[in-house]
Structures are given as structure tokens and as C-alpha cells.
Amino acid sequence: MRFPSPSPSEYALNTALVVLTLAVLQYTGWLWDDPAGLDPAFLVAVAVMFPAFTYLIALVGANVRSNPK
Numbered sequence: 001m002r003f004p005s006p007s008p009s010e011y012a013l014n015t016a017l018v019v020l021t022l023a024v025l026q027y028t029g030w031l032w033d034d035p036a037g038l039d040p041a042f043l044v045a046v047a048v049m050f051p052a053f054t055y056l057i058a059l060v061g062a063n064v065r066s067n068p069k
Contacts (some may be wrong), residue, residue, distance in 0.1 A: 004058040011051045019047050 025031045026038050 002062045004055070004062045006058060011054065014046055014054065014065070015050050019043050020052050022046060 022031075023038055023043055026042075
């Protein structure tokens with residue numbers, strides 16, 4: 001099994017970008033019906049789960065073998 005060796009700063013930057021984008025969309029009301037404010041619990045959950053799932057996807061991608069035919 002091969003493990004990816006990602007840069008922690010890259011994960012931090014990508015996570016911040018995703019959370020910031022969702023916060024702007026929440027605040028403006030583009031994806032939610034009520035543009036009254038932000039849902040901090042949702043943003044914290046995304047900030048915790050996004051790096052974990054991104055690493056799992058990278059792990060699967062590092063271990064997929066292509067079979068040339």
C-alpha cells in the first residue's frame with residue numbers, strides 16, 4: 001500500500017478556500033433560503049471533514065493500478 005505525501009500547507013490552503021467559499025455563499029444566500037447569517041457549526045464540520053475526505057481520495061488514487069492492455 002502506498003501512502004500519498006501531501007503538503008500540510010496545501011491541505012490548509014484548500015480547506016480555507018473551500019470554507020471561505022461556502023461562507024460567502026451562505027452569507028449571500030445563493031445556496032440557502034435565509035441569507036441572514038452564517039452557520040458556524042456547518043462551516044466547522046466542513047473544515048474538519050474536507051481534509052479527511054481529500055486525504056482518503058488521494059490514498060485511493062495513489063493505490064489504483066492501471067492495467068495497460
